[in-house]
Amino acid sequence: xxxxDIFGGVLLAAGFGAVLWEASSFQYGxxxxxxxxxxxxxxxxxxxxxxxxxxxxxxxxVRQSPQRESDSDDRLDAAGLLRVGAALAGMAAxxxxxxxxxxxxxxxxxxxxxxxxxQRLPILPATGxxxxxxxxxxxxxxxxxxxxVPTSPLGF
Amino acid sequence: MEFGDxxxxxxxxFTPTNLLFAFVGVLLGTIIGALPGIGPSxxxxxxxxxTFGMPPVTAMIMLAGIYYGAMYGGTITSVLINxxxxxASVMTTxxxxxxxxxxxxxxxxxMAAIGSFIAGTISxxxxxxxxxxxxxxxxxxxxxxxxxxxxxGLTTLASLTGDxxxxxxxxxxxGLILGTIGIDLMLGAPxxxxxxxxxxxxxxxxxxxxxxxxxxxxxxxxxxxxxxxxIKAKLSGLLPTRQDWRDARGGVARGTAIGFFVGMLxxxxxxxxxxxxxxxxxxxxxxxxxxxxxxxxGVAAPESANNAASTGALIPLMALGIPGSGTTAVMLGALxxxxxxxGPLLMSTHPDVFWGLVASMYIGNVMLLIxxxxxxxxxxxxxxxxxxxxxxxxxxxxxxxVYSFENSLFNVGVAVxxxxxGFVMRLYGYPPAPLVLALxxxxxxxxxxxxxxxxxxxxxxxxxTRPVSxxxxxxxxxxxxxxxxxxxxxxxxxxxxxS
Numbered sequence: 001x002x003x004x005d006i007f008g009g010v011l012l013a014a015g016f017g018a019v020l021w022e023a024s025s026f027q028y029g030x031x032x033x034x035x036x037x038x039x040x041x042x043x044x045x046x047x048x049x050x051x052x053x054x055x056x057x058x059x060x061x062v063r064q065s066p067q068r069e070s071d072s073d074d075r076l077d078a079a080g081l082l083r084v085g086a087a088l089a090g091m092a093a094x095x096x097x098x099x100x101x102x103x104x105x106x107x108x109x110x111x112x113x114x115x116x117x118x119q120r121l122p123i124l125p126a127t128g129x130x131x132x133x134x135x136x137x138x139x140x141x142x143x144x145x146x147x148x149v150p151t152s153p154l155g156f
Numbered sequence: 157m158e159f160g161d162x163x164x165x166x167x168x169x170f171t172p173t174n175l176l177f178a179f180v181g182v183l184l185g186t187i188i189g190a191l192p193g194i195g196p197s198x199x200x201x202x203x204x205x206x207t208f209g210m211p212p213v214t215a216m217i218m219l220a221g222i223y224y225g226a227m228y229g230g231t232i233t234s235v236l237i238n239x240x241x242x243x244a245s246v247m248t249t250x251x252x253x254x255x256x257x258x259x260x261x262x263x264x265x266x267m268a269a270i271g272s273f274i275a276g277t278i279s280x281x282x283x284x285x286x287x288x289x290x291x292x293x294x295x296x297x298x299x300x301x302x303x304x305x306x307x308x309g310l311t312t313l314a315s316l317t318g319d320x321x322x323x324x325x326x327x328x329x330x331g332l333i334l335g336t337i338g339i340d341l342m343l344g345a346p347x348x349x350x351x352x353x354x355x356x357x358x359x360x361x362x363x364x365x366x367x368x369x370x371x372x373x374x375x376x377x378x379x380x381x382x383x384x385x386x387i388k389a390k391l392s393g394l395l396p397t398r399q400d401w402r403d404a405r406g407g408v409a410r411g412t413a414i415g416f417f418v419g420m421l422x423x424x425x426x427x428x429x430x431x432x433x434x435x436x437x438x439x440x441x442x443x444x445x446x447x448x449x450x451x452x453x454g455v456a457a458p459e460s461a462n463n464a465a466s467t468g469a470l471i472p473l474m475a476l477g478i479p480g481s482g483t484t485a486v487m488l489g490a491l492x493x494x495x496x497x498x499g500p501l502l503m504s505t506h507p508d509v510f511w512g513l514v515a516s517m518y519i520g521n522v523m524l525l526i527x528x529x530x531x532x533x534x535x536x537x538x539x540x541x542x543x544x545x546x547x548x549x550x551x552x553x554x555x556x557x558v559y560s561f562e563n564s565l566f567n568v569g570v571a572v573x574x575x576x577x578g579f580v581m582r583l584y585g586y587p588p589a590p591l592v593l594a595l596x597x598x599x600x601x602x603x604x605x606x607x608x609x610x611x612x613x614x615x616x617x618x619x620x621t622r623p624v625s626x627x628x629x630x631x632x633x634x635x636x637x638x639x640x641x642x643x644x645x646x647x648x649x650x651x652x653x654x655s
Contacts, residue, residue, distance in 0.1 A: 111551075
């Protein structure tokens with residue numbers, strides 16, 4: 001248990017609180033049986049108890065041995081987080097441009113971005129892996145399995 | 157079980173198409189198992205869309221092949237780079253890598269392949285014997301018994317996965333809440349849909365599973381790249397010597413028994429089985445001090461156990477419709493996608509699927525032995541492909557696979573979002589398997605709970621007055637309470653020692 005678990009536990013408890021708030025608007029029970037709100041209410045109550053337990057245990061652990069927080073293993077790597085954020089942003093951008101350029105071109109652009117910009121691979125393996133992936137996907141999913149992928153106005 | 161059923165199974169498994177896809181499944185499974193960072197859950201989830209055009213029995217044969225093939229593949233990385241390809245191979249690293257350092261990598265891989273083959277084959281026989289009577293017994297189960305079984309599956313998986321039981325249980329609760337999204341099946345009221353038409357049918361398990369298991373894991377590898385440098389080990393001498401065999405045969409037998417019975421328990425799975433088999437082997441050994449220095453029984457026992465467990469895990473899935481692990485949860489989802497109702501009636505309504513799968517597993521285990529003995533050096537060479545090259549390939553296939561599930565870009569968005577969530581969970585030690593299992597079981601669990609309470613006019617006593625559900629719930633409670641008791645006793649002992 002680390003300091004991050006304190007924040008994580010509190011954050012999750014807040015999330016379960018929001019779920020409980022929303023679930024309280026559902027019908028809790030009928031005359032003979034539980035209604036649609038019954039399980040979400042109880043799940044969120046259990047979730048709040050568990051997340052606060054995690055936060056509490058982590059808080060006690062941090063208080064008892066504060067030096068653990070200086071361990072390098074607990075520190076976040078900013079460059080690594082940047083790579084992950086950039087990859088997620090690339091996937092989101094791919095989804096946004098799919099309707100304009102088609103799914104396979106958007107995927108190819110994303111994979112080139114991932115390999116060349118995010119992973120900083122040399123140009124040959126990066127383009128090779130990206131192109132080979134899209135060609136493989138075309139043959140397996142589009143050609144062999146007949147999956148109708150969104151295409152661009154130009155038809156690809 | 158009747159002999160005719162098995163003959164039916166072999167007549168199905170021996171068709172050229174099913175033989176081909178059993179081979180493709182075990183081959184892909186071995187490769188997936190050999191790649192550090194991609195486990196069988198991710199492999200089955202990513203490749204599930206590829207099976208959509210296939211008959212259900214062929215698809216299940218391929219998916220099961222991936223599952224038990226990955227158990228073999230995980231050994232290669234454990235032995236050659238001291239990194240388990242999947243969690244069930246963690247124990248193999250202890251002695252397997254030490255054997256490789258002493259120039260006996262070939263013997264370690266060979267013994268693992270032979271042990272896995274023996275364990276896999278015996279487990280299929282046990283599966284064949286145990287599943288039909290269990291299914292016959294389960295036909296008498298009502299909603300309270302099913303509710304209790306699902307609670308048992310969730311609590312054991314949550315308690316045994318990851319470093320913290322609380323985090324596992326919390327993830328199961330998150331999965332249960334996600335499972336309530338959509339139209340309430342009993343009264344038709346929308347829940348947590350926020351006027352989004354895509355959410356009316358609920359969250360599909362596949363985008364969530366691919367996001368958490370595959371994309372989340374790949375993002376974690378972007379964050380902290382895998383440095384997989386296989387040691388330059390000779391892979392000759394794959395067949396164990398007479399002395400190796402003498403040393404390992406007890407481990408294979410005990411590993412098979414432990415693996416099968418642990419795998420059969422909802423929630424326990426191959427990882428726990430391999431830990432228990434290794435610990436048991438060390439306890440019964442005449443030279444326990446040698447464990448961790450390169451003993452062949454330290455490789456044979458956990459490898460036999462994880463393979464037997466992957467077959468044992470199919471019993472609750474096929475006989476009760478209750479998956480016991482992340483991978484079998486994905487396979488349960490696959491069964492429903494193919495239009496089948498998992499549960500005790502599956503064997504009578506779709507005997508071709510059950511018996512075809514059983515027969516294909518005999519064949520698949522032979523294929524794996526043939527593949528793994530002469531081709532171990534080829535699989536080992538996969539480790540020389542830089543992981544950075546594999547990341548875009550797996551992400552690309554995962555995203556298109558999710559799209560092809562319902563030809564929906566919304567699902568791709570869900571997978572990306574859960575990929576981000578999966579990364580954060582991985583970073584802070586929250587296990588994804590209980591979440592996926594709870595998402596799959598959630599709607600069934602809720603239906604069973606509400607039907608039970610309807611039967612008892614709202615009284616929860618129905619769960620304890622029926623003997624089967626009472627016993628199962630007591631075991632589930634023990635799965636949560638016993639680790640807490642042990643933890644409290646350890647803390648009290650530590651405090652007493654400190655004072």
